[in-house]
Amino acid sequence: MIAVVLPLALVTAACSAEEPVASPPHTVVESLAPPTPTPPPDPMAGFYAQTLAWGECAPFATGEDSRAAFRVPGLECARLSVPLDYAKPGAEKISIGVLRHRAAGERIGSLVVNPGGPGGSGMVAAAGLSVPAAKGEVGKRFDLVGFDPRGVGASEPRIRCLTDAERDADRADDSETDGSPEGVTKQENEARDFGVKCAERTEHGNAMLANLGTRDVAKDLDLLRAALGDQKLSYLGYSYGTQIGYTYAEAFPDKVRAMVLDGAVDPEQDQLEGNLAQITGFGKAFGEFAKWCAEQSDCALGRDPAGATKAFQDLTRPLIEKPVPAGDRKLSYEDLGTAAIQAMYSDQLWKQLNAGLNELVQGRGDKLIALADQYNERGADGTYGAIQDAFTAISCVDNPKITDKARIAELVARANEAAPFLDDGKPDGAALDTCAFWPVPNTSEPHTPKVDGVPPVLVISTTNDPATPYDAGVNLARAMKGGLLTFEGTQHTVFLQGIPCVDDAGTDYLISGTLPPPPTRCPTP
CATH class of the missing domain: 3.40.50.1820 (Alpha/Beta hydrolase fold, catalytic domain)
Structure with a gap:
């Protein structure tokens, strides 16, 4: 820093004209430039400096699987x-x-x-x-x-949205097959209500829902x-x-x-395009399952892969009006579809799906509801993991809301063509899904x-x-x-x-x- 020398003001002294005037002293004064401010502490520093206290894993378990x-x-x-x-x-x-x-x-x-x-x-x-x-x-x-x-x-x-009893009731309800105006209204009311329950039942409510997406998970990962x-x-x-x-x-x-x-x-x-791509994938996998099944002596869908889709529809569509016993519960049409989708994830599950379809011929749904339970993370004690609640909540905040019913109707029609084994045969509606009513905006x-x-x-x-x-x-x-x-x-x-x-x-x-x-x-x- 360069020192600045400033002259002091001269003061008139009571002295004779003959007396010399003393020269004032020189004073060194610090610069008037403001000091460099101290940067504020980084609010993330403590998070990045933390260490993990490792211990037993048993206290972290939340269900049978964990x-x-x-x-x-x-x-x-x-x-x-x-x-x-x-x-x-x-x-x-x-x-x-x-x-x-x-x-x-x-x-x-x-x-x-x-x-x-x-x-x-x-x-x-x-x-x-x-x-x-x-x-x-x-x-x-x-x-x-x-x-x-x-x-x-x-x-x-x-994330907590539905109780175990509400989840069971939702699975047993086949109202999504009702494409009438009344049916669409019912579906949309339920979709709106789901988001309300998530906000009410999750700690921190909307603040948690708003900061749940992949954007924030990536920051947690760092x-x-x-x-x-x-x-x-x-x-x-x-x-x-x-x-x-x-x-x-x-x-x-x-x-x-x-x-x-x-x-x-x-x-x-986007979410609609991703859903259609996934449904198309399930349709292709069902075609492979049909070929495999036709080679089995006990194939529930017959020995001709070309006829497997119709055989599947004929066997499963009656569940819409008349669910069948499955232990102390009933196998609904929705659960049947979930079981089939679960089995499409791996050819290791095809044998179980075929056995379940053969059981369905006899009027029972025990094996198929077990596949649906596996997909939904329902334990033998009737309790659910949170995967379905979390799936919806994260998907909704990761994607913009889709409210174009004409586009939704187009997707439904294309989905029926791509995976006809999942077509319920009913007139299609164009109900908005839960994400259309989600209580917080998307972050991605x-x-x-x-x-x-x-x-x-x-x-x-x-x-x-x-x-x-x-x-x-x-x-x-x-x-x-x-x-x-x-x-x-x-x-x-x-x-x-x-x-x-x-x-x-x-x-x-x-x-x-x-x-x-x-x-x-x-x-x-």
Whole structure:
């Protein structure tokens, strides 16, 4: 700093003219420039500096599935603190449940896993993967880490919309087959009421719903990366978990080490387009099921695949008017459709679906309602997981509201053509869904991710994936400027599920960062 010398004012003294006037002293005065202000403290610093207190996983279980999954030896669990609203990090805090299985060999870092949904438990998924992964290089080189996204599973607070009794009643109600004006009005009233219940029954109400989306999950994921001690993120996302992955890559491009995205959600499709693509995938999978079934001596749909759709319709449509006994409950037409969709996720469930359809011929629905329970996460004690509530809540805040009834009607017609086995044969209405009435605005919308600076990612796509069709993976790999690995099969997601061609390519990429040479295709063994 340069000192400034200022003259003092001369004061007239009472002195004789002959007396010399003394020269005033010189005084050094500091600069009048304002001091540099001290920057305010970073409100996120405490979140990024936190450490995880690992302990037993049993207290984190929320249902039968998680209790069973958390019994695997070697698991540790903890809670991560995150802001409820990232625009107000000094206000309310919520917590994220985290599970870890430590690397068995020379550790590279953490591999964070999300299984999709939205609403699926990453903690349960990581626990389930820990046993097979421990036998290979992934389990040797990485801590396998799963997290329950905000509002899901062991994270607190959890999204709560319907009670167990209300969920049972909703499944038993086949009013969605009523396309009359009265039926449409009833459906829309129920859709509006669902959002009201979510806001009333979830802690923090609308504030939680408004900050539940993938935008905020990606920010939580970066806090988790820091708490795990990783400079950069290694990530494995299945299904909707791919959306979390590419959202994170767009928000934190310099923090990505490697990503495997399996069973991609197309980033450019809106909710209606995504639904149609998924229904089309289920239609193709049903065609494969029909071919398989025709080769079985006990096929409930007959020995001609070409006649399987009509046989299925003839067998199942009567449930609309007359549900059949299923234990101490009734199998509704809605539950039958849910059971069929659940079985389309993997050819390993086709035998169970055929057995259930044969049982339906005899007027019973026990096996089919068990498949529907599996999809809905209903335990034997009648309690539900929160996946269906979370699925709706997250989907609604991730997508713009769709209120164009002409477009909805067009979708319904195209869906009936793409998957006629699910066509109920009734006149179609164009009811608005729950998201059209959602009590808070969306925080995301479909778009091509901007991923400049992100290292190449590996996208895995299955040719007959029923839930996230193959082309979605092709589109995501192009958008991410990454590599594409094709699996020729009929199932939803495949990495670390015992297919050596896929597992080897994905593992090599995670360890070395080297993509498999294009075009790599892995056939069903």
